[in-house]
Amino acid sequence: MGVYLITGAGSGIGAALADDLAAREHELWLLARDEARARALRARYPRSRTLVADLSAPDELPGRLESQELPERLDSLLHVAGVAESGRIGDVGARTWQDTLAVNLVAPAELTRLLLPALRAARGHVVFMNSGAGVHAPPRLSAYAASKFGLKALAESLRAEEYEHGIRVTTVYPGETDTPMQVRLHEQFGLPYQPEAHMSPASVSAAVLTALDLPRDATMSDLMLRPGR
Template identity: 40%
Template sequence: MTDTHDTGSADLPVALVTGGSRGIGAAVVADLSRTHRVIAWSSGDADLADPASIAGAVADLGLERLDVLVHSAGLAWDTPVQSTDWEGWERMFRVNVFGVAELTRLLLPALRAAHGTLVTINSGSGHRSAPTMSQYCGTKFALRAFTDALREEERGRVRVSSVHPGRVDTDMQVALQESRGNTDYDGSLYVRPESVAAAVRFAVDTTEESIIEEITVRPVRG
């Protein structure tokens, strides 16, 4: 079931947030719910690795207008190239890139109808690659290529913003640190999900004549 955080009026602008069940996406849902009717998706609402699941979920929504689409769902893990396999490449690209592209394609008419805003949650890994992160960085570089192309295609119709967090205190970061042998996880070292949500809010609230094209949010301690 799609989780709708209805803040009251059917006249409110509508936002859809993928990955809305946890982490950054959940913080975005909480923040946007102050001003929008927010539809929060988890993997149970639409498996972004599966085009049929995406198409079914979009059809169920039946949206003619969509004011905000935030792509937050994503996968991340460490794998040195020597240990990668075909399935891992495919799984991560399906969720982090192909699912974003397909969901965007299906919702573009509704976004255009509302002169809406689309935000992708990218990463510092969308700009810099690193050891053991060829798959994750590969997907985030690809996501940036997608976002940059879409921004120019839709200029004047849909505003397209890219948010690039550094390390954020979420389940994803806990799992990454664990896999790197960090048994002393301290979430206070990392950006809070609410701080990323504030960057999304900035992109959504920007005035009619401007686009926040790209924002980076990094931990103070690097």
């Protein structure tokens, strides 16, 4: 039985990963923004452990997490939580940039730093849920794309730095996936939403599990996914 910590397990891809890992009877640690969300996660995954910390305030993560019990060893840290707001560069203010970078980039960096001892103890695996926008920046998503380009850099540096400790790092670049975030973005862009034109979160989870299940002599460093229809 492995030990897995997931951010963003409340919906979408994070929930699909939590479902799949729980079905394998792994030990789950789920990060929640507040105690109400933590209770909801424990109700859905009764055998899970929860941590409460707000990723939008990454500078507060050390204080919040050091006051809670953390896993001593961690087979995988899965960064799935993220935010996205649309807007043209001429209209998007500093607050949107700061909030987006905080959740999508700074918090994953800080959470990884805090959990490195547990990851090293298990020769664990860090998974960064990136985006197609982390490779090609689309219009009206500059802050989101910038955060994801930065996340790619974080993953590459982490992979090089932690190779000696046996830590594997995978970046996943899913295309359009049927998640609440995708629904909101379509509303913001004024586009009709067709769930059948998107990948399911379960399909993305299946791909991530393939990367996690690889034998120790291989690493899937980058995983690009696109809708099959």
